Amino acid sequence: MPVFESTQSTLPEIEPGSPRMRGRQVPLLTVLYHPDPSRIGDTLQVGSREDTLLGRHDGAFSAARGRARPRPLEDRYLSRMPLRLKSAGGGVSVSRPEGVNTVTADGLPLRDARVFSSRELDRGVLLVLARRLVLLLHYAPAQE
Numbered sequence: 001m002p003v004f005e006s007t008q009s010t011l012p013e014i015e016p017g018s019p020r021m022r023g024r025q026v027p028l029l030t031v032l033y034h035p036d037p038s039r040i041g042d043t044l045q046v047g048s049r050e051d052t053l054l055g056r057h058d059g060a061f062s063a064a065r066g067r068a069r070p071r072p073l074e075d076r077y078l079s080r081m082p083l084r085l086k087s088a089g090g091g092v093s094v095s096r097p098e099g100v101n102t103v104t105a106d107g108l109p110l111r112d113a114r115v116f117s118s119r120e121l122d123r124g125v126l127l128v129l130a131r132r133l134v135l136l137l138h139y140a141p142a143q144e
Helices: 118-123
Strands: 025-033 043-045 052-054 083-088 091-095 103-105 113-116 125-129 133-141
Touching (some): 025 083, 043 052, 118 133
Antiparallel strands (some): 025 043, 083 091, 091 113, 103 125, 125 133
């Protein structure tokens, strides 16, 4: 019987975010906190062809728990002017128009636009909107 040292791995290492591990994954926003607790877990896929709009009345989040129709975040404290998200070059660009209320990404203010890399999406990026809603921007398996 072979003898293995405790420092040897018996499994091949796969770096997070490698094409082999990611397979068919897409950028996704998941609601982590919302004033309406029934919205927690709702998701919105970030598009690659068109901008995905995210605001008070924009962004059709699919329900985590059996709601019939997708619907926007519908929080009265969110700006009517939406953020714009787009999948681009292995990451996601997030644009904040002037006049939109406070947005932070991983605790830092989002002033105008930023591209989050695939590595950042592998780990997940916390977005806080208007100091009231918390979303996770991350990769998730593509839904058939």
